[in-house]
Amino acid sequence: MVAITGTLVQSYGICKRQTWLMAHQIIPDQEHPYIEIGRLLDQETYSRDKKKINFENVVLDIIRSDEGDIVVGEVKKSSKAQESARLQLAFYLYKLKQSGVDAKGLLLFPEERKRIPVELTPDLENELESIFKGINAVVLRDTPPPPEKIGYCKNCGYREFCWS
Template sequence: MVMLINGTLIQSFTICKRQTWLMAHQIIPDQENPYIEIGRLIDEESYERDRKKINFENVVIDLVRSDGEDIVVGEVKKSSRAEESARLQLAFYLYKLKEKGIKVKGLLLFPDERKKLAVELTSELEEELEKIFRDIEKIVLKENPPPFKKIGYCKNCGYREFCMS
């Protein structure tokens, strides 16, 4: 199995290893899950004046804006509850852009909370991402998903049926 790690896998890895395996094996979550729909709506209606959805390779950037001389890429999230996983997802985008010779700044945006968090790609963060890449590959190459482990995110998860039945 040839696998391209993407931002969604990076984000899910820090929350639920089972979800990471399911996503990587192209098992689609319940698209009518209200939390998925809310996330989609926030993404579509927030920061409308900024350029949105820049795609390249395995990266989908929510928005790009100019900040003086700097280019800022942003990731929009409905809540800061999973701030660390969102930070790593955005760091992954910064990492991929750096590989292409593009230096940008990162900004996490939580519109409902009116909260912003700057993200900078440091050498320590790059090392952390590279370890995550290796760990994700180990999980995904397994024949079966990791066992179900109930966590606080389960009640709102679109993969709930794959775990709690």
């Protein structure tokens, strides 16, 4: 069984090869502009919220209280990969629920001034459990899946690894 993280859940929704590489500790280009922009967004946005809360194998970008509810926020540069970001946030809500904490989720895209609520439903829990099986199948392979040219490749920290 693989130690599944939110990052693996998110990458699985985009690129199975990226999921394998991450799970095998092959680190993307840390000087890639999009990775640096992500770090900057993390530092410069939502300064009034509690940030980078570590919980088991989860790192929550933001946590706040809203009218008695716990709200977990996931900050992203753009909504281009919104579905995979939604699944990542759902994973965090799932892990919190397993520990007895009911929380709501909020996807935050500060550059777009966009906020999308995410709620963990039974259907979403089933979808996550299916994704966990898929992640395990990919990660337990001896070699990564072959590269597939997709729209995300041009902005990926693994681009040179896959296409040079």
